[in-house]
Amino acid sequence: MQGSQPLVMDALRESTKELHADTEGHQFQKQLGSGTVRKDLYVKYLGQLYLMHKHLADLLPHAAANDARIAAVLAPYHSDLSAVVGDLGYFDASTDSVVPLTATAALLDTMDELAKHSPVSLLGQLYVLEGSTNGAKFMAKTLRKGLNLPEERGAKYFDRYGDLQRERWTNFKATMNAQGFSQSEIDALVVEAKRMFQTFFEIGCELETC
Numbered sequence: 001m002q003g004s005q006p007l008v009m010d011a012l013r014e015s016t017k018e019l020h021a022d023t024e025g026h027q028f029q030k031q032l033g034s035g036t037v038r039k040d041l042y043v044k045y046l047g048q049l050y051l052m053h054k055h056l057a058d059l060l061p062h063a064a065a066n067d068a069r070i071a072a073v074l075a076p077y078h079s080d081l082s083a084v085v086g087d088l089g090y091f092d093a094s095t096d097s098v099v100p101l102t103a104t105a106a107l108l109d110t111m112d113e114l115a116k117h118s119p120v121s122l123l124g125q126l127y128v129l130e131g132s133t134n135g136a137k138f139m140a141k142t143l144r145k146g147l148n149l150p151e152e153r154g155a156k157y158f159d160r161y162g163d164l165q166r167e168r169w170t171n172f173k174a175t176m177n178a179q180g181f182s183q184s185e186i187d188a189l190v191v192e193a194k195r196m197f198q199t200f201f202e203i204g205c206e207l208e209t210c
Helices: 008-024 027-034 039-065 068-073 082-090 102-117 119-131 133-147 162-177 183-208
Strands: none
Touching: 008 027, 008 119, 008 162, 008 183, 027 039, 027 133, 027 183, 039 068, 039 082, 039 102, 039 119, 039 133, 039 183, 068 119, 068 162, 102 119, 102 183, 119 133, 119 162, 119 183, 133 162
């Protein structure tokens, strides 16, 4: 605790617990986790992941240049898109041809607004993307088996940090907690983390209708 204020990572975890569970319980996410997802829908999903990461990677460096706290949290590997680009390439899918789903497009628009008016809130969205690496290593294994993928392509995104995953997540948490965000900033970070979970849920719903 910092006085009577909770650590930001505790606030993010506790405030998003229900949405996190709802998202993981979605039928599409279950199919991903079991490796039974349709290949065409999987490729569309990879495309949405690419758009999210690409947009954050474009916006965060400028935000970091104007806020030392963002700069402290942001690491070079947060902008490394090689894993998801390589996965798309394995399926002969070009990043230029990726079309955002309705939920993804709304998220990208929100990112643009945050970059203008509340850049630090972008870290709430980054929190969800980074936190997803905790269970994704297992998902990578089931996807490789279910979709008959090679070790290094097709599902690399889900194990993009390899043996460094635990270290990087531990560092992310410690660095976030060290920044001394105000309560209003923590509240804004929570809003954006919830938005990201909700977006994943809505993407699953959209893909189910394809």
